[in-house]
Amino acid sequence: MTTTAPAADVLTARERLVRAAQELYAEQGVDATTPRQVLERSGVGQGSLYHHFPSKTDLARTALVRTTEESLDTARGTLAGGGSSSGRLRAYLGAPRDALAGCAVGRMTSDPVVMADPTLRAPLEEYFTGLLDLVTLALWEQGFSESEAHDRAMSVVATVQGGYVLARALGDDTALERALRGARTLCGLEES
Amino acid sequence: MTTTAPAADVLTARERLVRAAQELYAEQGVDATTPRQVLERSGVGQGSLYHHFPSKTDLARTALVRTTEESLDTARGTLAGGGSSSGRLRAYLGAPRDALAGCAVGRMTSDPVVMADPTLRAPLEEYFTGLLDLVTLALWEQGFSESEAHDRAMSVVATVQGGYVLARALGDDTALERALRGARTLCGLEES
Numbered sequence: 001m002t003t004t005a006p007a008a009d010v011l012t013a014r015e016r017l018v019r020a021a022q023e024l025y026a027e028q029g030v031d032a033t034t035p036r037q038v039l040e041r042s043g044v045g046q047g048s049l050y051h052h053f054p055s056k057t058d059l060a061r062t063a064l065v066r067t068t069e070e071s072l073d074t075a076r077g078t079l080a081g082g083g084s085s086s087g088r089l090r091a092y093l094g095a096p097r098d099a100l101a102g103c104a105v106g107r108m109t110s111d112p113v114v115m116a117d118p119t120l121r122a123p124l125e126e127y128f129t130g131l132l133d134l135v136t137l138a139l140w141e142q143g144f145s146e147s148e149a150h151d152r153a154m155s156v157v158a159t160v161q162g163g164y165v166l167a168r169a170l171g172d173d174t175a176l177e178r179a180l181r182g183a184r185t186l187c188g189l190e191e192s
Numbered sequence: 193m194t195t196t197a198p199a200a201d202v203l204t205a206r207e208r209l210v211r212a213a214q215e216l217y218a219e220q221g222v223d224a225t226t227p228r229q230v231l232e233r234s235g236v237g238q239g240s241l242y243h244h245f246p247s248k249t250d251l252a253r254t255a256l257v258r259t260t261e262e263s264l265d266t267a268r269g270t271l272a273g274g275g276s277s278s279g280r281l282r283a284y285l286g287a288p289r290d291a292l293a294g295c296a297v298g299r300m301t302s303d304p305v306v307m308a309d310p311t312l313r314a315p316l317e318e319y320f321t322g323l324l325d326l327v328t329l330a331l332w333e334q335g336f337s338e339s340e341a342h343d344r345a346m347s348v349v350a351t352v353q354g355g356y357v358l359a360r361a362l363g364d365d366t367a368l369e370r371a372l373r374g375a376r377t378l379c380g381l382e383e384s
């Protein structure tokens with residue numbers, strides 16, 4: 001533990017560690033990511049890693065919370081912005097997605113390290129609960145009943161997640177977009 | 193390599209290794225599964241493992257092909273069986289699924305070892321291609337046009353996959369069933 005480093009430097013190293021972990025988790029998951037890889041990607045020293053994040057779990061928790069908060073902020077930007085509910089749903093379903101990379105949040109549900117630790121699964125649950133609320137509200141504004149809006153939101157978010165799975169399994173980045181046509185129908189949106 | 197063991201014993205050890213690998217992959221993925229775990233689960237000796245499967249990839253390829261073939265056979269049993277297309281689609285969507293365990297095939301799309309090796313990804317692609325064909329045909333028999341049937345099949349299979357993701361993220365095994373209500377709508381099935 002260094003006591004002479006200025007606060008700004010400390011923050012910067014910590015930030016670089018978190019961002020490196022976020023990238024590596026999105027690429028290969030938490031389980032497959034080693035401290036050495038995080039150090040190499042971040043460019044910070046080993047002492048700094050263990051100073052800020054004494055355990056692998058500390059780093060994983062911080063990076064997963066960051067990733068899920070950023071993803072939910074993005075969804076909020078389209079689904080809770082201004083305009084009609086149909087326009088907002090259209091914007092959410094039409095948002096640019098790297099289908100072959102998969103969802104940085106959804107893929108964590110297959111990571112044995114994440115699923116074995118309730119403190120690592122918690123950010124995933126918060127993300128999907130928040131996202132489902134946003135989609136449910138937009139569907140309710142579309143005129144669906146409360147229970148219909150809840151169920152269709154589950155279908156719509158599932159279609160996004162499963163569309164990523166299909167794109168990766170088929171090696172076909174159009175699979176997600178094609179799956180989302182069905183989600184548009186469930187949202188009461190006309191095909192353009 | 194033993195030369196004195198009767199053929200039946202050799203087959204049995206190989207089979208136990210494959211089944212142990214299938215179980216472990218479904219629970220924690222290929223990347224996280226060690227040869228030691230496969231040996232312990234199967235109860236066979238170390239020499240037998242390396243005799244039958246010289247590399248981790250050999251075992252993974254065999255076990256993944258087995259899992260995907262078994263899963264496709266199950267789908268074929270409901271989707272290509274007798275009866276009306278609506279009855280077969282209903283049977284497929286209503287099939288028992290362990291939502292919190294996730295899909296033994298779909299989850300492999302988040303496994304870095306599987307996705308990095310085209311020979312390991314190939315069984316996933318074959319599985320989903322075969323499954324999509326079965327669902328597309330049933331939807332076409334329901335009266336959808338060819339392109340509509342193709343797109344809705346992609347949505348329906350994506351909903352199943354994403355329903356598993358949501359169930360695991362939320363820790364709620366009803367999420368998959370609720371997501372599938374939307375898939376029933378897309379299949380032109382009335383809610384019961």
